[in-house]
Amino acid sequence: MSDSDYEHDDEDKDNDDDEPDYLSDPDDEFFDQVEPVLKPPPGLMAKEPRGPMGYLDFKFTCIGPDELMSRMHDIVKQVNAIFELPPCTTRILLSHFNWDKERLLERFYDGNQEKLFKDAHIVNPFRQARVPVGNSTILSVDVICDICLMETSHKQLEGLECHHLFCIDCWRNYMRTRIEDSGNALAIPCPHGKCDILVNENIVYRVMQPFPDVIRRFQYLSAQTFVQQHKLMKWCPSPGCTFAVEANSTRGVPVMCNCGYRFCFSCSSPAHEPVSCKYFQLWVKKCEDDSETAHWIHANTKQCPKCKATIEKSGGCNHMVCRNVNCKADFCWVCLGPWEPHGSSWYNCNRYNNSNAKVARDGQAQHRQALERYLFYYNRYVNHMKSLKFEDKLYAQIEVKMRDMQKLGLAWIETQFLKQAVDSLCHCRNTLMYTYVFAFFLTKNNHSILFEDNQRDLEMATETLSEYLERDINSDSISDTKVKVQDKSTYCERRRQVLLDYVYEGYESDIWEFNMM
Amino acid sequence: MAQIDFPASGLSGASRINHELKYFINSAPAHINLENLDDSNIFKWTVNMNGIQGTMYEGEKFKLQFEFTDNYPQVSPIVKFVSGHVPVHPHIYSNGHICLEILYAGYRPEMTIVYICLCVTQMLNKNKNKVVPRGDSYYSLRRVDRNPKNTSWIYEDEY
Ligand SMILES: [Zn+2]
Ligand SMILES: [Zn+2]
Ligand SMILES: [Zn+2]
Ligand SMILES: [Zn+2]
Ligand SMILES: [Zn+2]
Ligand SMILES: [Zn+2]
Ligand SMILES: [Zn+2]
Numbered sequence: 001m002s003d004s005d006y007e008h009d010d011e012d013k014d015n016d017d018d019e020p021d022y023l024s025d026p027d028d029e030f031f032d033q034v035e036p037v038l039k040p041p042p043g044l045m046a047k048e049p050r051g052p053m054g055y056l057d058f059k060f061t062c063i064g065p066d067e068l069m070s071r072m073h074d075i076v077k078q079v080n081a082i083f084e085l086p087p088c089t090t091r092i093l094l095s096h097f098n099w100d101k102e103r104l105l106e107r108f109y110d111g112n113q114e115k116l117f118k119d120a121h122i123v124n125p126f127r128q129a130r131v132p133v134g135n136s137t138i139l140s141v142d143v144i145c146d147i148c149l150m151e152t153s154h155k156q157l158e159g160l161e162c163h164h165l166f167c168i169d170c171w172r173n174y175m176r177t178r179i180e181d182s183g184n185a186l187a188i189p190c191p192h193g194k195c196d197i198l199v200n201e202n203i204v205y206r207v208m209q210p211f212p213d214v215i216r217r218f219q220y221l222s223a224q225t226f227v228q229q230h231k232l233m234k235w236c237p238s239p240g241c242t243f244a245v246e247a248n249s250t251r252g253v254p255v256m257c258n259c260g261y262r263f264c265f266s267c268s269s270p271a272h273e274p275v276s277c278k279y280f281q282l283w284v285k286k287c288e289d290d291s292e293t294a295h296w297i298h299a300n301t302k303q304c305p306k307c308k309a310t311i312e313k314s315g316g317c318n319h320m321v322c323r324n325v326n327c328k329a330d331f332c333w334v335c336l337g338p339w340e341p342h343g344s345s346w347y348n349c350n351r352y353n354n355s356n357a358k359v360a361r362d363g364q365a366q367h368r369q370a371l372e373r374y375l376f377y378y379n380r381y382v383n384h385m386k387s388l389k390f391e392d393k394l395y396a397q398i399e400v401k402m403r404d405m406q407k408l409g410l411a412w413i414e415t416q417f418l419k420q421a422v423d424s425l426c427h428c429r430n431t432l433m434y435t436y437v438f439a440f441f442l443t444k445n446n447h448s449i450l451f452e453d454n455q456r457d458l459e460m461a462t463e464t465l466s467e468y469l470e471r472d473i474n475s476d477s478i479s480d481t482k483v484k485v486q487d488k489s490t491y492c493e494r495r496r497q498v499l500l501d502y503v504y505e506g507y508e509s510d511i512w513e514f515n516m517m
Numbered sequence: 518m519a520q521i522d523f524p525a526s527g528l529s530g531a532s533r534i535n536h537e538l539k540y541f542i543n544s545a546p547a548h549i550n551l552e553n554l555d556d557s558n559i560f561k562w563t564v565n566m567n568g569i570q571g572t573m574y575e576g577e578k579f580k581l582q583f584e585f586t587d588n589y590p591q592v593s594p595i596v597k598f599v600s601g602h603v604p605v606h607p608h609i610y611s612n613g614h615i616c617l618e619i620l621y622a623g624y625r626p627e628m629t630i631v632y633i634c635l636c637v638t639q640m641l642n643k644n645k646n647k648v649v650p651r652g653d654s655y656y657s658l659r660r661v662d663r664n665p666k667n668t669s670w671i672y673e674d675e676y
Contacts, residue, residue: 146627148532177588
């Protein structure tokens with residue numbers, strides 16, 4: 001994320017030690033005169049002109065578990081540079097606004113501040129009577145703590161700015177209970193029955209100082225809550241991963257975590273570009289509902305269209321060569337048509353043929369046609385998904401190849417192009433997979449035909465790369481291999497980008513028409 | 518998570534309950550009184566509650582039960598009416614479970630037994646419509662769990 005988003009970075013005041021004098025004066029009338037701090041600094045609220053954010057403006061960054069707390073403190077600091085409030089108060093305010101600092105600033109300067117503090121469950125910091133809590137020397141008599149109902153020395157009392165004081169042992173028990181049981185460390189109320197003021201981090205650190213385990217748990221929960229509340233942050237959904245991703249908008253576009261997992265920033269599902277979250281979910285639902293009917297067609301074996309020998313698919317490449325030595329037919333696994341046109345300009349495997357469907361319709365019921373249409377797309381979707389699974393094997397093969405190359409004198413770094421090529425292949429297959437979901441819901445028009453052209457180009461490029469990596473790589477010299485692999489994978493990436501640009505620009509100019517099916 | 522030794526002496530549930538017991542016997546409001554408390558088990562109280570004059574519950578008698586744990590008052594007691602002695606109220610189920618926020622999510626350790634009794638009383642006093650809650654027979658019959666704290670409550674009104 002660019003720093004320009006947060007322009008108040010540099011100012012870094014610690015307001016805790018540096019409270020303005022007038023804050024300690026409990027006289028209300030005095031406050032009414034001293035309102036300067038409530039006015040926004042000049043220029044602050046002037047909003048930058050912002051057009052609709054395009055998909056190319058989308059930016060994200062991955063945040064490790066150790067950086068989360070400092071990320072949270074950064075936001076507190078940025079706001080504090082303007083507010084001059086104690087950081088623990090600002091943190092509760094920010095949490096109340098789901099860490100949207102613009103909205104907080106707006107409410108702070110435009111609205112009723114008394115109500116703002118009330119809604120956020122904090123004592124108005126401008127109206128606090130600052131009797132130091134916890135180390136009072138004024139009173140030395142014993143008082144009754146309202147929780148344990150025991151006599152306590154006044155020195156042992158602790159409390160929030162609402163001045164509901166309880167003995168430190170009761171506070172410790174209370175916080176331990178709440179911090180261990182609660183999912184939200186930023187929403188623990190004062191123990192007083194009629195008070196909704198929230199416990200702030202200062203009192204937690206002060207009171208729980210002898211119990212580092214509880215403090216650690218408090219910090220852990222604070223970070224959890226922070227990511228959950230922050231609209232522009234998401235946990236990486238990969239099991240066991242502790243990274244979070246922060247982005248500059250909530251768009252449904254894929255992000256990649258440092259752990260390597262790619263997921264949709266909006267719905268946290270596995271990356272599903274170019275199809276939108278809505279149609280992705282619809283598709284998942286449909287596949288679940290229709291899985292019975294769909295399964296029969298997707299057995300892992302097929303018959304050679306020429307000699308009828310049983311063929312089992314063992315790699316991701318769709319170019320099948322019959323193992324029957326007397327046949328050796330080349331054909332396409334997906335459409336069972338001859339392979340030859342798949343490498344040329346009359347490639348047609350990706351296009352659902354409506355005229356064929358028309359013939360089918362003549363004698364058959366309508367739902368049969370719908371099923372056929374669905375299976376057409378489903379078949380291609382599943383096929384890329386399966387190929388994607390086979391690419392694990394390809395990674396292993398490539399690893400061997402890379403080691404061979406290193407034995408021949410190439411540096412490790414010089415062999416990385418192979419791994420990158422498999423990465424590209426996987427990205428392309430993943431995108432292709434979801435182009436069939438996109439196409440399934442898409443209504444046919446001039447744009448959809450152009451889309452299918454793009455899809456065809458990407459598919460051809462991907463199959464060429466796949467075939468080369470899986471089969472022909474061993475027949476070339478190292479230098480030839482490098483040139484070919486790099487050419488083919490660059491071309492694939494370019495085709496993928498062209499397709500994605502076309503789809504996303506289409507979303508922005510509203511050219512796609514979808515059918516809910 | 519490693520267990521930390523917490524200051525427990527004098528803070529156990531029994532200590533606070535004993536304090537409250539003294540207070541309850543000496544200064545509880547007239548419409549509530551404590552039923553024969555078993556000295557060997559001060560963790561279970563039954564409070565007799567009389568309907569307040571001038572309310573819909575005038576002349577009626579109810580029994581409110583409190584069950585405490587050793588974590589009391591940090592952890593809320595289980596509070597419910599004893600079946601057979603349950604007021605008819607739109608937020609009180611006939612199995613004795615009470616839909617009142619302070620008994621669950623809104624509970625705080627500073628609340629005393631007397632305070633909880635007064636909140637329940639106020640809930641009765643304010644009522645103008647003596648009906649059982651919607652879905653009462655469903656909830657009361659199927660609710661095998663006798664602990665109302667295990668129910669996810671939605672609070673409709675403030676009392
Ligand atoms: Zn308070
Ligand atoms: Zn105490
Ligand atoms: Zn991850
Ligand atoms: Zn999504
Ligand atoms: Zn064959
Ligand atoms: Zn084909
Ligand atoms: Zn209710």
